Amino acid sequence: MNYLLEVPRSKQAFLEELLRGFPFIKARKLSPEKAERMNDLVDAIAEITEIEAGKKKPRSMKALLREL
Numbered sequence: 001m002n003y004l005l006e007v008p009r010s011k012q013a014f015l016e017e018l019l020r021g022f023p024f025i026k027a028r029k030l031s032p033e034k035a036e037r038m039n040d041l042v043d044a045i046a047e048i049t050e051i052e053a054g055k056k057k058p059r060s061m062k063a064l065l066r067e068l
Contacts, residue, residue, distance in 0.1 A: 004042060
């Protein structure tokens with residue numbers, strides 16, 4: 001199972017040390033660019049979930065093209 005965590009800088013060293021203490025956990029740092037892409041992907045999935053649940057209306061193709 002995979003997790004995506006956001007940790008404040010003040011607690012980063014503590015969390016890294018804690019994770020190293022568990023031999024069954026594989027942790028690796030992401031580059032800032034990859035972390036940003038992952039956050040964008042998580043946001044997009046959340047938006048799709050809201051649209052499917054009827055909580056949010058989808059944008060039209062014209063609106064999407066205007067944004068580009």
